[in-house]
Amino acid sequence: MHKPMALRKPFWTPGVLVMVAFMVAGAVAILARFTGGIGYVANLSTARPWGLWVGVDVATGVALAAGGFTTAAVAHIFGRHAYEPVTRPALLTAVLGYTFVVLGLIVDIGRSWAIWKPMFNWNTNSVLFEVAMCVMCYLNVLYLEFFPIVAEQFKGNVNLPGPLALLNGLVDDILHIGDAIIDKIMWALIILGVVLSCMHQSSLGSLMLIAPTKLHPLWYTPILPPLLFLTSAFAVGYPMVVFETTIATSSFKLDSEMNILTPLTRITIFLLGFYMVLKIGDMAVRGTWIYLLDGTAQSNAFVAELVLGVILPWLMLLSSQIRASRKGLFIAATLIVAGVVLNRINVFIVGFKPPLSDPGYFPSIGEMMVTFGLIATLMFIYKIAVTYLPVLQASQEVSR
Amino acid sequence: MQLSRRHFFKIMGVATATATVAPAAADTWQSKSPPDPFGCLVDLTRCVGCRKCEEACAEVNHLPTPERAACQCTIFEKKRRPDDKAYTVVNRYFTGTVDENDTPVPTFAKVQCMHCQDPACVSACIVGALTKDETGAVRYNVDKCIGCRYCMVACPFEIPAYEYFDPVTPRVMKCTFCYDRISKDGGLPGCATICPTEALTFGKRNTLLNMAQKRLTQNPGKYIDHIYGEKEAGGTSWLYISAVPFETVNLPVLPDKPMPKLSENIQHSLFSYLWSPIALFSLLGAIMFGTHKAQKPKETPSQKGGRNA
Numbered sequence: 001m002h003k004p005m006a007l008r009k010p011f012w013t014p015g016v017l018v019m020v021a022f023m024v025a026g027a028v029a030i031l032a033r034f035t036g037g038i039g040y041v042a043n044l045s046t047a048r049p050w051g052l053w054v055g056v057d058v059a060t061g062v063a064l065a066a067g068g069f070t071t072a073a074v075a076h077i078f079g080r081h082a083y084e085p086v087t088r089p090a091l092l093t094a095v096l097g098y099t100f101v102v103l104g105l106i107v108d109i110g111r112s113w114a115i116w117k118p119m120f121n122w123n124t125n126s127v128l129f130e131v132a133m134c135v136m137c138y139l140n141v142l143y144l145e146f147f148p149i150v151a152e153q154f155k156g157n158v159n160l161p162g163p164l165a166l167l168n169g170l171v172d173d174i175l176h177i178g179d180a181i182i183d184k185i186m187w188a189l190i191i192l193g194v195v196l197s198c199m200h201q202s203s204l205g206s207l208m209l210i211a212p213t214k215l216h217p218l219w220y221t222p223i224l225p226p227l228l229f230l231t232s233a234f235a236v237g238y239p240m241v242v243f244e245t246t247i248a249t250s251s252f253k254l255d256s257e258m259n260i261l262t263p264l265t266r267i268t269i270f271l272l273g274f275y276m277v278l279k280i281g282d283m284a285v286r287g288t289w290i291y292l293l294d295g296t297a298q299s300n301a302f303v304a305e306l307v308l309g310v311i312l313p314w315l316m317l318l319s320s321q322i323r324a325s326r327k328g329l330f331i332a333a334t335l336i337v338a339g340v341v342l343n344r345i346n347v348f349i350v351g352f353k354p355p356l357s358d359p360g361y362f363p364s365i366g367e368m369m370v371t372f373g374l375i376a377t378l379m380f381i382y383k384i385a386v387t388y389l390p391v392l393q394a395s396q397e398v399s400r
Numbered sequence: 401m402q403l404s405r406r407h408f409f410k411i412m413g414v415a416t417a418t419a420t421v422a423p424a425a426a427d428t429w430q431s432k433s434p435p436d437p438f439g440c441l442v443d444l445t446r447c448v449g450c451r452k453c454e455e456a457c458a459e460v461n462h463l464p465t466p467e468r469a470a471c472q473c474t475i476f477e478k479k480r481r482p483d484d485k486a487y488t489v490v491n492r493y494f495t496g497t498v499d500e501n502d503t504p505v506p507t508f509a510k511v512q513c514m515h516c517q518d519p520a521c522v523s524a525c526i527v528g529a530l531t532k533d534e535t536g537a538v539r540y541n542v543d544k545c546i547g548c549r550y551c552m553v554a555c556p557f558e559i560p561a562y563e564y565f566d567p568v569t570p571r572v573m574k575c576t577f578c579y580d581r582i583s584k585d586g587g588l589p590g591c592a593t594i595c596p597t598e599a600l601t602f603g604k605r606n607t608l609l610n611m612a613q614k615r616l617t618q619n620p621g622k623y624i625d626h627i628y629g630e631k632e633a634g635g636t637s638w639l640y641i642s643a644v645p646f647e648t649v650n651l652p653v654l655p656d657k658p659m660p661k662l663s664e665n666i667q668h669s670l671f672s673y674l675w676s677p678i679a680l681f682s683l684l685g686a687i688m689f690g691t692h693k694a695q696k697p698k699e700t701p702s703q704k705g706g707r708n709a
Binding site: 033034035036037038039040042044045046047049050073076077078079081108109110111112113114115117118121122123124125126127128129130132187190191192194195196198199203206207208209210211212213214222226354355356357 | 481482483520523524525526527528529544545546547548549550552553554556557558560561562563564565566567568569570650652654655659660662663664666667668670671676677680681684685687688691692694695
């Protein structure tokens, strides 16, 4: 096993320039939102108060950051230390994912400057209140969990540019003291991260419980929504790690880490299988299968989500050849990730049909510019982080 | 469209029934509705579509004057909804009823916030900016609002509107039940003061329910036997009686169960006193302690930093 290291590879590649283009477009749309209002940029209405920003930037962002707590749980709580090499990139994804969930919220909520108000005005009846509190706490836990990685890189060699050099000593002290304190409480932070994740991952599924007449019955399930969202977050955690590790290792030309990813996805067979059983069982018990073939956009989206995003990749993972093949595993993982993305989009956008006054909804160009801009910025910072911080495993020089 | 929606509610009914049976043990939910609220009775058989209520509402609440206030013809060609510039609107519906000359008879229906007894918006609001007052009014406190618009997601009547074109200080806009007026002795909401045909009657909700029931029994055949708002979504302060089915004038078919009941039950049974997070924390802590104790003898000093990920 190798130590994680800063990559120190050339930063400005053509891919990075594409990211910058998206970031600029996103910045323009965000500027428009904060000068002309949400309505100037987005296709939202009275009947459709939530659109792409909530469905993708927030709900999907939270789901795809599940790799952070699921890898922390397996490696640190259940003591499977072999999986440690993937915990750091997964943690970085979670740190960035949740940061961008909050940035997405700042764009989406009407009074962005009032985002702190839920801390002092509690409504414990509100599902959204619980989600917000957990996300806020978890974001802080994630930053604390990430602190030692920064400390590891810069402890003892803080070298700030220009006049800031005066602060070198102070920053170094902060790194030393912070690292020492966090080392003592890391166990609690790790458990707390898992607990907070379980709480809000599940509660995101309860958000629509209050709107039984608006959400299509294929997704509106009165008892299971917290469990379906939680089990799908469990299921998508490791596939997301496979997805990003494969992309990172191939684009940075590192070891593929298949020796870790293959056994990791064996756990996914159980997690995804559990989600699949709940989802199909829920459909059978409530008799909603009658909608499956009625040809509406909702039914088709549900079938795609279930067949392509759950059943097919689950069958693929059953084969040990596919699990051992880098390409096969990547395809299966991508399908699972896409299935969960589609599920969140379905619950918050496609399946949401207010019966009285729905004007229909398709995200505007401006909404997409914001969403893609935020995703590009996230990837941009990911690249900065792995270039300068010890996150990824360095490649085995002998083998290359 | 109509047929599939009906189908939808049939399923919803079954679903709701299953849900109420299953977590019956955890069902400690109690209504937080005020005991003796005000209400307003809308008699659709009396409304002639003069739209004076729209005008009065705009004036009392300092909203823009309604579009073509004097016109009772072309404005009805499109179906309107309350929005950020109008708390109430009147629509015209032809429901198939004809008079003796075979001319279609219109039904006019005013729509505004129903001021639910147990409002979904109040339960959903992340900061408690929406509250149900003793008067029956569902009130909005802009000073707490963060603009998440979950109230709009939650409202089964699709009423709260948003100032989407205000970049910094947008507000949720909906009927206030003229709280400032009705909270004073003898005060009436703007719309109810002006109605020339007495289609709108303001009073205590219980009194209005009796009045509505009396009209239904004393005029057999005139009304359909249903007071809309008596039980819908757990009951609303605004009540409707009509000669035509309420679905045909765009009043939604809703379960009798208060909207917040299910989600509040689930939230409170999972999170009261934070019992489940504490239990999960303890369980995971025990597992972590166990695995680390088991692995300790094998662990070499170089692996110690592994936890820091």
